[in-house]
Amino acid sequence: MKKFFLLLLILSFTLTKTNAQAKVNxxxxxxxxxxxxxxxxxxxxxxxxxxxxxxxxxxxxxxxxxxxxxxxxxxxxxxxxxxxxxxxxxxxxxxxxxxxxxxxxxxxxxxxxxxxxxxxxxxxxxxxxxxxxxxxxxxxxxxQENSKLYSSESETVIADVQNEIEETVNTNVVATSNKxxxxxxxxxxxxxxxxxTKLTEDNTDKEETPMIVFYAKKIENGFQLVNQERKTEMVLLNTALDNVFLVKGGDAIVFKKEGDWILSKNGKDGVQVVSLNIKF
Structure with missing residues (x-):
């Protein structure tokens, strides 16, 4: 009887460990x-x-x-x-x-x-x-999607309990090798x-402000530019020219020059030109 309760205790501990493993995965x-x-x-x-x-x-x-x-x-x-x-x-x-x-x-x-x-x-x-x-x-x-995970320890302990109390326990062992x-x-x-990345300790305090990245999402007649927080910053409308877009609702265009994307906007102080980091 003592052996039986000892096996149950080991089984409980092992399954708890296995359930934690399954939770991770x-x-x-x-x-x-x-x-x-x-x-x-x-x-x-x-x-x-x-x-x-x-x-x-x-x-x-x-x-x-x-x-x-x-x-x-x-x-x-x-x-x-x-x-x-x-x-x-x-x-x-x-x-x-x-x-x-x-x-x-x-x-x-x-x-x-x-x-x-x-x-x-x-x-x-x-x-x-x-x-x-x-x-x-x-x-x-x-x-591992939609799977039950049991360690080899669980399988061994369950087998011992089966022999001790003569019950049938169904186990589902998932092989993880050669994944x-x-x-x-x-x-x-x-x-x-x-x-x-700067690897020397002398210059690790110097950080440059990174350029904001815009991600282009295809829409009808153009692209929607969103930032990293999924907020829409502007909408680009197709034109008859390759790599030239009108900015919807603004007196501006976006075009590609020497591999860089440029925003050209008419303002009170004249034409303003800004470089954009766009990921299509």
Missing amino acids: TYKYVIVPLQYKFLKGQNAYRLNTLTKQLFLKSGYEVYYDNQLLPDDVFEDRCLAMYVDVNEVDKGFRLTNLEIELKDCRGKLILKSDLGTSGINMHEERYQTALRNAYETVNDRLFY KMKTTKESKIDDKLESS
Whole structure:
């Protein structure tokens, strides 16, 4: 009888752990910040880029927090997990990092163990510590839609209980090896982020104000330009000329010159010309 209750206790603990794992993997999207609080500057030591790459390999759809999100996430931010990385017990030439995954309300979903590195080079040390932290939760991170997830431990314990109390327990084991990974080219945002990153500690305080990005959504007779918050900034109407648009409701045109998009507007002080960053 004591063995029976012991098996039930182990089964309860294991299924609780498995349910937590399943909860993590009900999320399809992961949102990565452009800057971690413990570092100065965006993408310092390229940790944010590395974070995105690691979660992409686990099968998630990953976006930076300033990107235009898919419609379903934009309407319901609780469909995504939000990444944070913290530095713990900072020491001399010793970096300890931990990864946290939170829901849209800031509730902790999963925390990694500490990833530690003592490599002399700053960038390599931080990246190695991040990779080591990620490895402690890597086996629990994959997205699987509409599935029940059971670990091998659960299957073994359930089998023991079956033998003890002679009941039939149906288990559904989902294989996670050889999971087909989604391969995509790094987005232009990644490239721009990489090229603009300054890795020396002397200049991490210097940040340039980025140009606002407008995203062009195809509509009848033209395009609708929206910002990163999905607010419509202007509507471009087609003309008979390629890469030349009229601005609806304004005395202005938008045209392409030497690869750049230009807004030319008539005002009280004459013609005003402004460069635009438009993503079609």
